[in-house]
Amino acid sequence: MTDNLNHDPVQPRPVVARLPKYAAGKPPVDVPGLTPYKLASNENPFEPLDEVRAAIAATLGINRYPDTISTELCAQLALVLGVPAEDIVTGAGSLGALTQILSTFAGQNEDGVQDEVIFAWRSFEAYPIVVQSAGALPVQIPLLSDGRHDLDAMAEAINENTSVILLCTPNNPTGPILTQREVDDFIARVPKNVLIVLDEAYTEFVRDAEAVDGIKTYQQHRNVVVLRTFSKAHGLANLRIGYSVSHPEITSYLRLIATPFAVSSVAQQAAMASLANLDKVMARVDSLVEERERVVAALTELGWKIPTTQANFVWLPLGEQSMDFVQLAEARALSVRGFAGEGVRVSIGEVEANDRFLALCRENAGLLSS
Structure with a gap:
């Protein structure tokens, strides 16, 4: 045979x-x-801060699986951000959190039609990789000449197959932010069944008073998700810990698709120590x-x-x-x-x-x- x-x-x-x-x-x-x-x-x-290094050194139970939903960390983040703890889902860096979002809300449907994910280009170079890995079709909208998102062109690219839109602010690798006014105007042009992801990996470095406030924006819109990370400002890049913030009708599905135990106990303890010394x-x-x-x-x-x-x-x-x-x-x-x-x-x-x-x-x- x-x-x-x-x-x-x-x-x-x-x-x-x-x-x-x-x-x-x-x-x-x-x-x-x-x-x-x-x-x-x-x-x-x-x-990392001395307090963070001490927390890492003191972490025990490495032979045991970590808390898969990062209960203590989410509770601490909730206090810092002023949001319900159940609105926070951790992941292996903000990229891990984004992968969970795309795996949940973008891909190829049962009729064979691919969802479309719109994002600016050039932007974070992992976007086309994770979008296509999820089975969705990437729709890249060229940046304006000043390195900013062309939100008008992004809005015009929306069609019946659009499932997710990624907004990177500040944009990696060019650096400009999106303002609150232009994001509000953009959201008004987006159907309510399209998920809008505000990728704020560099938010702690922003000093422009006109910049979009991701937390405020998600609180006002049920179809907005905020991405953040401990990799940059907190200096925990090697530990791979990030999170998304969104409403329960979104987080309930994200937890279903999330990789179990993706965020180690070491990472959780380090993040909590860093937050305690913000x-x-x-x-x-x-x-x-x-x-x-x-x-x-x-x-x-x-x-x-x-x-x-x-x-x-x-x-x-x-x-x-x-x-x-x-x-x-x-x-x-x-x-x-x-x-x-x-x-x-x-x-x-x-x-x-x-x-x-x-x-x-x-x-x-x-x-x-x-």
Whole structure:
């Protein structure tokens, strides 16, 4: 009977072959005489607080499964955010939380028709991957020339197959925020059966008074979900802990689809310790915001026009010269994130790293201004 079996190699689903590859930020190259710095992944350059490290060290029961719904953490988050604890669903980073949302509300229906998920582009590079992995069709709407979402074009792209819309604010990798007014106007144009996801991974770095308030917006609209993370401001990227906030008619389904035990006890204890010392966390964030403003001012003085950033990174729209700049940075022991043919994203890091980045920009002003 084995002679009649098909001996072709095992193949994944066709969509897998079409998925773009997620390119994580690379570590810096060692250069003699220079301290290497990684400015490629929007990481917090500060280690977690001492209180957080102590909580990690004190976590016991690693041989036991964690609380799968993060009960204590959700209760603490509820107090900080001013929302019901049952409206919070944790996940393995905000990306894990987003994957739960898409797996629940976007995919291929029983009639074979794919749901459509609308998002700006360029935006977070994992979006087209997780959308297509869920079985849905990605609908990418080009950014405006200033790196902002084209909300009019996004609204016009809505049709009967649209199930989810992703709004990234501040937008990764370009940096601009969405304002409360423009989001309110946009929501008014979206059918109530379409889920709107406000991805606020960098919300702690925002200082623009006009910026959208995700929590306020979800409280006013039953079809809005807010995504947040402990990876950036809290410096817990390695522990993979994020969460979504939405109404019970949404969270009840998210918990059905969520991967059990996705958030470890270590991550939960670290997040709670960080929340308990939020004033110290925000003091560090304030110092990074000050550095961001210093870097932006210096780039502006050099004559370079960059999108207005409210995140912990800046975007250099270098186009075809993007990868040339990446190589120049590597030669100076700096790792930055290049997007071929589009631009370069540079995280705000240690003061010395930022100074070296600015020196690189001064030495290559022709490249920057071309």
